[in-house]
Amino acid sequence: MQTENLKELFVQKINEHERLIYKICHIYTRDELDLQDLFQEIVIQLWKAYPSFKGKAKFSTWLYKVGINTAIAGLRKKRTVTESLEHEKLPATIDDTQTYQQKEEQFTQLYSAIEMLNEIEKAIVMLYLEDKSYQEMEEILGINEGNLRVKMNRIKEKLRQLTKNN
Amino acid sequence: MELNDLKQNWSETTSSQSPLKNNIMDMIKSKSNGPASILESKFKKQLWALPALPVLMAVQYYRNPQLFNNPSIWFLYALGFILGGYMLYNYLIVKKLQHPQFAVKENIETQITKLENSFKWYRIFMTFVYLLIPVGLEMAIHYKVPTGFEQWYDVSIVIRLLVYIGGFIGMLFMSSRWFKSLYGVHISNLKKLAAQL
Numbered sequence: 001m002q003t004e005n006l007k008e009l010f011v012q013k014i015n016e017h018e019r020l021i022y023k024i025c026h027i028y029t030r031d032e033l034d035l036q037d038l039f040q041e042i043v044i045q046l047w048k049a050y051p052s053f054k055g056k057a058k059f060s061t062w063l064y065k066v067g068i069n070t071a072i073a074g075l076r077k078k079r080t081v082t083e084s085l086e087h088e089k090l091p092a093t094i095d096d097t098q099t100y101q102q103k104e105e106q107f108t109q110l111y112s113a114i115e116m117l118n119e120i121e122k123a124i125v126m127l128y129l130e131d132k133s134y135q136e137m138e139e140i141l142g143i144n145e146g147n148l149r150v151k152m153n154r155i156k157e158k159l160r161q162l163t164k165n166n
Numbered sequence: 167m168e169l170n171d172l173k174q175n176w177s178e179t180t181s182s183q184s185p186l187k188n189n190i191m192d193m194i195k196s197k198s199n200g201p202a203s204i205l206e207s208k209f210k211k212q213l214w215a216l217p218a219l220p221v222l223m224a225v226q227y228y229r230n231p232q233l234f235n236n237p238s239i240w241f242l243y244a245l246g247f248i249l250g251g252y253m254l255y256n257y258l259i260v261k262k263l264q265h266p267q268f269a270v271k272e273n274i275e276t277q278i279t280k281l282e283n284s285f286k287w288y289r290i291f292m293t294f295v296y297l298l299i300p301v302g303l304e305m306a307i308h309y310k311v312p313t314g315f316e317q318w319y320d321v322s323i324v325i326r327l328l329v330y331i332g333g334f335i336g337m338l339f340m341s342s343r344w345f346k347s348l349y350g351v352h353i354s355n356l357k358k359l360a361a362q363l
Contacts, residue, residue: 011190018190023180040193047194049267062267069266069273070200073359107175120362123270128169129176142269143363156169 010050024067027126045070064140072119113162121155202264209257216250238314259284271363278356292341300330
């Protein structure tokens with residue numbers, strides 16, 4: 001009975017936060033099937049770890065930790081996340097004319113550049129896009145704030161170079 | 167275009183697409199497809215050997231109590247129990263690896279430490295188990311204990327030593343390969359991640 005209540009509470013929490021799980025999957029894979037697999041794997045890992053969630057941290061912070069760990073460091077034989085594509089070509093550079101279509105292309109170009117980042121950099125970018133504070137990022141990633149700021153600047157520069165060179 | 171400019175698009179894109187076609191309740195009822203869970207269930211199945219050993223001992227004793235006068239039998243059973251203990255250790259290690267609720271850095275570092283310690287203990291364990299065999303056999307020669315391996319005592323000591331040393335090197339090589347086949351890819355992936363931190 002207690003397990004059933006726990007299950008219901010968990011399902012309710014996940015339904016409220018399913019977008020966050022989806023965002024983690026989205027930053028690590030673009031393939032639909034991989035995305036579904038990763039989504040399910042994260043949900044299962046969240047369920048397994050749920051009894052140890054004491055509510056000291058925010059549920060979303062805890063979810064990010066489990067989700068990112070599952071996506072990047074889960075014991076695996078096959079890769080479920082996209083590899084950093086160091087040599088892959090980005091879509092062609094476009095003019096600065098800000099038409100809607102061109103802007104969309106610029107977004108695509110930036111997303112492709114993000115795909116070339118390593119797994120930790122992708123996690124930092126996702127948390128940055130989610131408007132997380134450096135303090136929250138530190139709690140989730142375990143990297144100190146100063147180091148995160150340095151990394152963030154390097155990532156921005158890397159993305160600038162990647163979008164400029166291609 | 168800068169990363170800042172992507173924030174709004176990221177928010178819109180990831181909010182407009184529908185991620186879920188599955189039921190969460192069904193998802194948590196299904197088994198994890200992650201290799202950690204596959205390894206865990208594999209080690210769990212091996213644990214059945216633990217209660218099976220005393221049962222086998224009891225059956226053998228009931229059918230032929232004389233058999234237990236032979237020290238080789240005791241040696242084989244001791245080996246069986248040690249292996250059983252090691253299976254249990256493996257199972258607990260894989261279980262411990264599956265705690266992704268720590269911060270990412272901590273999780274990666276903990277996994278690396280646990281796996282490296284596990285490899286170190288595995289080497290010590292295998293060396294101990296291996297040394298038991300030649301030491302046991304040589305002691306049996308010395309004390310003239312019947313073991314069922316009497317023909318082996320006719321072989322010269324030089325050849326015996328060479329076989330023991332060759333076996334030891336082979337054991338080190340095979341045990342290292344076995345461990346790497348289980349965790350090698352994962353350890354190198356974790357070290358790659360640690361370097362990114």
